[in-house]
Amino acid sequence: MPLKPVAPSKCPSGCRRIPVCGRCPGLLAEVWRGLQLCPSHTAVFSLSVTFPRVVVAINSFLCSDICLSCIFFFSPEHKAGVTIQSSFIYVNIFFSPLVCLGNRSRTAMKFLLVFDFDHTIVDENSDTWIVRCAPDKKLPNGLQSSYRPGHWTEYMGRVFVYLGDSGVQEDDMKRTMTAIPFTAGMVDLLGFIGKNKEFFDCIIVSDSNTVFIDWILKAADFQEVFDEVFTNPAAFSSSGYLTVQNFHAHQCPKCPKNLCKRKVLKEFLDKQLERGVSYTQIAYIGDGGNDLCPVMFLKKGDVAMPRHGYTLEKKISQLSRDFCPIECSVLVWSSAVEIMSYLKLLIKEQLK
Numbered sequence: 001m002p003l004k005p006v007a008p009s010k011c012p013s014g015c016r017r018i019p020v021c022g023r024c025p026g027l028l029a030e031v032w033r034g035l036q037l038c039p040s041h042t043a044v045f046s047l048s049v050t051f052p053r054v055v056v057a058i059n060s061f062l063c064s065d066i067c068l069s070c071i072f073f074f075s076p077e078h079k080a081g082v083t084i085q086s087s088f089i090y091v092n093i094f095f096s097p098l099v100c101l102g103n104r105s106r107t108a109m110k111f112l113l114v115f116d117f118d119h120t121i122v123d124e125n126s127d128t129w130i131v132r133c134a135p136d137k138k139l140p141n142g143l144q145s146s147y148r149p150g151h152w153t154e155y156m157g158r159v160f161v162y163l164g165d166s167g168v169q170e171d172d173m174k175r176t177m178t179a180i181p182f183t184a185g186m187v188d189l190l191g192f193i194g195k196n197k198e199f200f201d202c203i204i205v206s207d208s209n210t211v212f213i214d215w216i217l218k219a220a221d222f223q224e225v226f227d228e229v230f231t232n233p234a235a236f237s238s239s240g241y242l243t244v245q246n247f248h249a250h251q252c253p254k255c256p257k258n259l260c261k262r263k264v265l266k267e268f269l270d271k272q273l274e275r276g277v278s279y280t281q282i283a284y285i286g287d288g289g290n291d292l293c294p295v296m297f298l299k300k301g302d303v304a305m306p307r308h309g310y311t312l313e314k315k316i317s318q319l320s321r322d323f324c325p326i327e328c329s330v331l332v333w334s335s336a337v338e339i340m341s342y343l344k345l346l347i348k349e350q351l352k
Helices: 126-133 152-165 170-177 186-195 210-219 261-274 289-297 311-321 336-351
Strands: 003-005 045-050 055-059 068-072 091-095 111-115 200-209 228-232 234-236 242-244 281-286 303-306
Touching: 111 336, 126 152, 126 170, 126 200, 126 210, 152 200, 152 242, 170 210, 186 336, 200 210, 200 261, 210 228, 210 234, 228 261, 261 281, 261 289, 281 289, 281 336, 289 303, 289 311, 303 311, 303 336
Parallel strands: 111 200, 111 281, 200 228, 281 303
Antiparallel strands: 003 045, 045 055, 068 091, 234 242
16 A cells, blocks of 8 residues: 655545545445544555555545544546556545454544643742842842733843853752742642543643743653643853743733733644644643633633643633623642543543
């Protein structure tokens, strides 16, 4: 069964062409009765299928993460031994819970878990935690008062310059940051997710920085839990000073200058769709005011998980009082063990 990469193209008549999973060895025997397609398929390829009377060339493209079955209809002129060279064929599509022919086991749709970092994964603000490295563990009044709302990253750049000027070394900062405590139950939750990655994709969207998050996750051996981390890029200069930059530019009036988490989430989902990946449900776990924008992007069937007593929960409650409730469901948590209990229920339902 030859597979050849091809560029996706659009059908001029508007019909939908379907990707075929090359990992299904039982495919050929099933052609006449209907193809059962693997939902984890992400490759784009051209597949030639040969069976007793007809040779069909199928030019495929990326599709969403749904198990599909299609019945092929051949026009009368497609006689025995003829190769159909057109770039597409017409299909009727219907949706059903099917079995991948390759392994005869039910294939699971994934859930996407989106985490904030500060006061969500860790029980502190990583940017203010680093002040423990400063002389007397505090910043000068003039530096503290230099912060302007919406410009936190620029402010932290000045903090890092002060720490460097004060002789604080990279090892000092790393030792301090890896001592930051995790939120109650979070170690258990991340361990559970790590053992069940076949069900979950997991990303971080944070206003912290790459250096801090990388240190903390690696020290706790949780870096493999997360598929991607979206945060402000940081690095140490040749002089040993930590530098940080804005994550991106955006036009959202609701978010700080350096980061719109809604934009990050939307771009991630669009990229995943291009790869043929979609999600059964999105769960957003956060605490802060800058988490409201992405939460308002969630749809019915998704779930927002604000931390109890923090700004995100209060803002969601205020929207309900103003008769502008968010579209997704809401699960408030105090311990990450509560999130883990919810995820266990999702897996249980998935395996039914």
